[in-house]
Amino acid sequence: MQLFPRLRLVPDGTQIQFMKGRYAGLILSAVLSLLSVVLYFAPGLNYGIDFKGGIVIEARAPGPVEFSTLRPALSALNLGQVGLQQFGSPQDVLIRLERQRADVAERCRAKRPPANEQERQARQRAVTEEEAQQCAVEEVRASLEAYRSGTQVRRVEAVGGSVSRELFVNGMMALGFSLLAMLAYIWFRFEWQFGVGAVITLLLDVTKVVGFYVLTGFQFNLTAIAAILTIMGYSINDKVVVYDRMRENLRKYKTMSLRELIDLSINETLSRTIGTSMATFLATIPLALFGGEALEEFAITMLFGIVLATSSSIFIAAPILLFLGEDKLRRGPPAEDAQAADAAPIP
């Protein structure tokens, strides 16, 4: 009763000897991760304003924006490097300013006499970075209005130094804690070899995602942390499914060598692995196409991460387990076996 031919991404009865390629897979992965670490130090990540502080202003002019006139107008403000980017329609422009040094605030102070005693007192204290951010936003607004009247400021984000440092620390803590949590969870649910295998794989995955951020020049900000966490979650999902099958097969086939057993488990779960990757990939593509400035980078990173996580389940997580558990996994941990052995009557 089939109305149409079914899609089978993985033909039934596929038997690929993945473990043959275990050295190639691991070495390639390690090299890529090492390169990513190198990239992290030079040229380094393009930190977004969440983590670096700074200002992003999105504006829409009544007509097409000519960078040749806007750039000098903004550079004349002397606010450090000005990044201009056009996106969407030619009327839209994205202005990025680095975090302003505190002394910029002096200019706004000079322009405006203190409004009140509090402010007078505040001004006896040193200028703060926070004040400087607000000052720079004011100046850019005025300058945009002067550039062409009717220019709308559609979005402003200004993050000062203290907040960005906190956000960065929090982001890193989220990443660190989730690695630990994964290790603990898998350890608790499986044998320790599985936990270590999963965390090493995650580390290799995460470093590559960081390398991806360096290569693409995508903004590394809170959304990037969300992307990395999601990829980690997705990747660990994949590992859990494969590991689950290995554990099951360890109990089922008591005499099979670990290497064969791992290959069997990967092959058995392969069509699920590919199917889920496909579905998630398909769900994410529209986001990369229509998600707009905010989500485009997130979605593209996710697409990269899905491919990465799928391949690392097969080529990294499984071989690591083979190295760690060559004889140990066989010796007896499965609780049911141990109980069965105990209960067996001695002839």
Add this chain to the structure above:
Amino acid sequence: MLFFARWKVWTINAVCALGILLSIPAFLPRDSIGLPGWFPWRHVNLGLDLRGGSYLLLEVDMQAVIRERLNNIRDSVLVRLRGTEIRYSGLAIRGQSVQMQLRDPQQAQEALRLLRELAQPVTTGAFGGSTPDLVATATPEGLVTLELSEVALRDKATKTIEQSMEIVRRRLDPEGIRELQIARQGNARILVQQPGIDDLETSKRLLGTTAKMTFHLLDSTADCSTGRGPAGVNCLPGSDSRDVQRIYPVRQRVEVDGANLTDARAGNNAQTGEWVVNFSFDSIGTRRFADISRANVGQPFAIVLDGKVLTAPTIREPITGGRGQISGSFSAGSANELAVLLRAGALPAPLTIVEERTVGPDLGADAIRAGVVSILAGAILVLIFIVWTYGLFGAFACIGLAANLALTLAILNMLEATLTLPGMAGVLLTLGLSVDANILINERIREETKLGKTPFAAMESGFKRAFSTIVDSNLTTLIKMLLLYVFGSGPVKGFAVTITFGIITSMFTATIVVRLLMVTWLRWRKRSALPV
């Protein structure tokens, strides 16, 4: 696992129906479909990135509060020890304490006794116990230190934040009609989120003013030409931009405080027609104002706001009614602003904006469109893929997915959670992740079928074996999202929220709703082979 008791079937159907019903308010305006009045019409709030608005993170200057308290203590020490036998020198603020050197160290005990009276009680614990906020100590050499206690500092911080939040609310939303979210963040920060950005500049101005109003007498004999007045007199500028050069010799002593105001309204002066602010005092303020004006008829007095003289009229007759008028060069707008500030009261400490995120409403509308288009397109792609791969069971999975989305939305509605653009991305990823459960189950059923099991047996073991895998993989994702929620901020939290509820509900829809569909179909059609 394949038998469903009748009550279970009903419960599952009821939950799904309820989910669909409760998800409706997210799409439609109230009363558009004539639901009964008791229906819980709650819906998700759109985040500021979707509907436009501003997100301001304010930092309270705690040091200023502490400095003010220390100043007070120093002044009270002067007053308290005046006329006593105790002689001292070098009274000054050092760090978080006030110190002085006694001429005669023998008097230390007596001095400490007097100085401890200056302490204010701080309530500690739930039972109303209290401790003094000052710790007074003396060295054998006669160095006396008055230090603010740890408890007092913490208490001061909490009170300052709470008071600031209240005043911020009263200033930004005097009528209590705007959807304003004001929340405390950490030890010294306040997060203000307001929809709409038209009055952002006004808001910033209102937040940047402390609005401390005081009434003083002028000292017409003092000489302010050097910029610094004699002791007890401050030389303050006028607030009027037209005579900003004018300097008033204002006595330091505060006669009446702005805290004694009960009301302030903008209005027109009947004679001149210019904009003024009318105010009235409470009973204490009325009495003091009456006393002062009676004793100083013919003298000028000054109304000072944040260190500037708003107006300095001459007292023509005793003012006993407790009402007054501030005139100056006001416009309708500035008179109104001042009235709002005075009604709301003074901020206990200055506020600084440490983080600003503003999104215009049309940009928000664009973001909503982008989110909705992405979700629809993503859903269609996934549906095609899953039906193409698994046929009828794939279609069941799609029904499960639809129920998944409805239930997620229903929970978000019930919680009145905030939906952000990353939150919409979360919906899409949930779609991908919850499909995983269906794929796991279907693949298992296929495998079991290939092993030669009967349809019922294959389904039974398919669900059973896939279940532990589903739980494992979903739990790891949930842990991640919890961490993201705790450490993330702003819109990213929305991502964690939607994925969390999406995954929780997907466990129900993928393993129970879809199973019920499959079982019902199987009992009805009585196939000998499964369409997998």
